[in-house]
Amino acid sequence: MNRPSLFIRDPKKTDPARGKIALNIALVAAVLFAIVQFSLSRIDHIPRWDQIWTYRILFFKGFGMTIIVSLFALILSLTFGTLAALGNHSKVYFFHYLSKFYIELIRGTPLLVQIVFFYYIIGTAFQIENKIIGGILILSTFSGAYVSEIIRAGIESIENSQLEIARALGLNHRQIYRLIIYPQVIRQVLPPLAGQFASIIKDSSLLSFIAVREFTKVTFEVTAINFATFESYALLAVGYLLLTLPISLWTKRLERKFYYES
Amino acid sequence: MNLSLKHLTKKFGEKTVLNDVSCSLGEIRSLAIIGPSGGGKSTLIRLIAGLIPPSSGTIQLDKQTVLNDEAFLIEYRKKLGMVFQAYNLFPHLTAIENVMLPLIHVHHIPKETARKQAKECLQRFQLEEHEDKLPAHLSGGQQQRVAIARAIASESKYLLFDEPTSALDPELTGEVLDMINELRQEGKEFIVVTHEMGFAKNACDYVVFIADGKIIEHGASQSLFSDPQTTELQSFLSRILEWN
Numbered sequence: 296m297n298r299p300s301l302f303i304r305d306p307k308k309t310d311p312a313r314g315k316i317a318l319n320i321a322l323v324a325a326v327l328f329a330i331v332q333f334s335l336s337r338i339d340h341i342p343r344w345d346q347i348w349t350y351r352i353l354f355f356k357g358f359g360m361t362i363i364v365s366l367f368a369l370i371l372s373l374t375f376g377t378l379a380a381l382g383n384h385s386k387v388y389f390f391h392y393l394s395k396f397y398i399e400l401i402r403g404t405p406l407l408v409q410i411v412f413f414y415y416i417i418g419t420a421f422q423i424e425n426k427i428i429g430g431i432l433i434l435s436t437f438s439g440a441y442v443s444e445i446i447r448a449g450i451e452s453i454e455n456s457q458l459e460i461a462r463a464l465g466l467n468h469r470q471i472y473r474l475i476i477y478p479q480v481i482r483q484v485l486p487p488l489a490g491q492f493a494s495i496i497k498d499s500s501l502l503s504f505i506a507v508r509e510f511t512k513v514t515f516e517v518t519a520i521n522f523a524t525f526e527s528y529a530l531l532a533v534g535y536l537l538l539t540l541p542i543s544l545w546t547k548r549l550e551r552k553f554y555y556e557s
Numbered sequence: 558m559n560l561s562l563k564h565l566t567k568k569f570g571e572k573t574v575l576n577d578v579s580c581s582l583g584e585i586r587s588l589a590i591i592g593p594s595g596g597g598k599s600t601l602i603r604l605i606a607g608l609i610p611p612s613s614g615t616i617q618l619d620k621q622t623v624l625n626d627e628a629f630l631i632e633y634r635k636k637l638g639m640v641f642q643a644y645n646l647f648p649h650l651t652a653i654e655n656v657m658l659p660l661i662h663v664h665h666i667p668k669e670t671a672r673k674q675a676k677e678c679l680q681r682f683q684l685e686e687h688e689d690k691l692p693a694h695l696s697g698g699q700q701q702r703v704a705i706a707r708a709i710a711s712e713s714k715y716l717l718f719d720e721p722t723s724a725l726d727p728e729l730t731g732e733v734l735d736m737i738n739e740l741r742q743e744g745k746e747f748i749v750v751t752h753e754m755g756f757a758k759n760a761c762d763y764v765v766f767i768a769d770g771k772i773i774e775h776g777a778s779q780s781l782f783s784d785p786q787t788t789e790l791q792s793f794l795s796r797i798l799e800w801n
């Protein structure tokens with residue numbers, strides 16, 4: 296069947312007409328909207344969007360806190376992840392197994408358990424009183440384990456033969472890292488790291504459990520006062536999407552770019 | 558070139574790959590290393606290239622002993638251009654950037670001069686239309702030719718090839734061997750590990766036959782191929798020439 300259609304996608308064609316894309320996206324949006332409207336009508340809910348406006352300052356502060364916590368956690372988790380990847384590569388058994396334990400323990404347990412465990416037990420023992428700093432530390436410890444695996448995969452993707460060729464050309468150790476390994480690892484790890492950042496943003500919502508007043512925690516607080524649960528959570532979802540969607544699209548573009556380049 | 562191996566032994570762990578190899582070759586312009594796979598050819602050429610240290614024994618190239626010292630080896634490797642079987646190019650750099658890299662960072666040539674030299678070199682081997690392509694967008698033969706051009710641009714004194722065509726199909730093999738032969742006619746000296754007996758016979762003036770970690774036989778290529786002395790070489794040649 297070769298008839299061009301407004302609704303049928305041809306996987307081989309990379310850039311269909313813009314109008315066609317817009318039409319189909321609008322269709323999906325309309326269906327989703329209809330489902331929400333239908334659900335709301337079944338529970339006789341009349342949206343009270345003014346409630347969002349009333350608590351706008353609070354929401355805004357929470358949103359800002361989520362961004363700040365995530366940014367710091369991203370930076371710290373890059374540090375933790377790099378250290379763990381280096382430790383994993385280390386010739387010293389202690390560092391090797393230390394990083395293995397770290398990675399497996401963190402990846403094998405739920406974040407919520409880690410938050411409670413670290414915050415209430417370790418945090419109390421070592422008197423980390425600032426909830427925000429504690430939260431950032433926990434989140435980056437968690438994310439660092441995943442980052443280290445991303446970095447490890449990036450380094451392993453470089454074939455040994457390339458290192459031998461670099462040596463044969465007369466490059467020294469430092470040049471091999473700077474000119475050959477580093478640029479390739481960056482390309483390899485950038486897309487998954489961007490994805491990891493999106494995960495951090497979403498995972499930061501769990502910090503509400505230790506009363507860090509980020510976006511989710513603020514939403515709990517507001518709905519406890521005004522009972523505008525639907526409106527508040529709709530805003531919460533949109534807020535997270537506003538942060539994660541651009542990252543996700545950017546990641547896809549990076550992946551495509553590097554795919555065609557290599 | 559003068560190449561002298563003295564009691565050269567290479568072990569990988571328990572495994573002895575080259576076993577007390579000695580030979581002294583003087584005034585050779587092009588040397589072929591042949592022999593069955595697993596015999597130790599790649600190991601020998603990597604030892605000569607200063608990429609791995611011998612377990613014992615010494616290598617002398619032009620009367621200079623190859624020392625097991627990183628500072629010495631970095632200088633030593635600059636004089637040699639090594640081309641492996643495949644994937645010689647760095648995948649994140651274009652053809653011309655691959656050629657420029659050693660010029661800039663090993664030979665300290667200013668970037669613009671390096672670009673000019675690299676361009677000229679690629680032009681010389683009819684590769685200029687590919688200069689801005691990444692290795693993934695070049696054929697296997699083109700990749701090998703860019704790798705050889707890189708060694709030439711760096712003005713390597715000697716070229717070392719480890720089976721430069723064995724990953725290529727016959728048509729591409731021809732274009733790479735033609736290029737090496739062209740360089741030979743210009744007086745470039747090289748060592749090549751190869752399974753292409755026609756090439757070893759006609760384009761190399763001396764041949765070393767290696768099997769089981771030993772040099773079994775060596776000699777001027779014409780006489781070695783027409784009159785092999787050892788039964789090992791005789792049976793190796795008859796096996797490899799069976800389908801040719």
Ligand SMILES: Nc1ncnc2c1ncn2[C@@H]1O[C@H](COP(=O)(O)OP(=O)(O)O)[C@@H](O)[C@H]1O
Binds near residue numbers: 593599601
């Ligand atoms: N890095 C290494 N570690 C262990 N064994 C090796 C290594 N490199 C080569 N060998 C072994 O040495 C032997 C000779 O290998 P090689 O020099 O590559 O032979 P050829 O090039 O003649 O086929 C093979 O048995 C191979 O498995």
Ligand SMILES: [Mg+2]
Binds near residue numbers: 598599600720
């Ligand atoms: Mg080999």
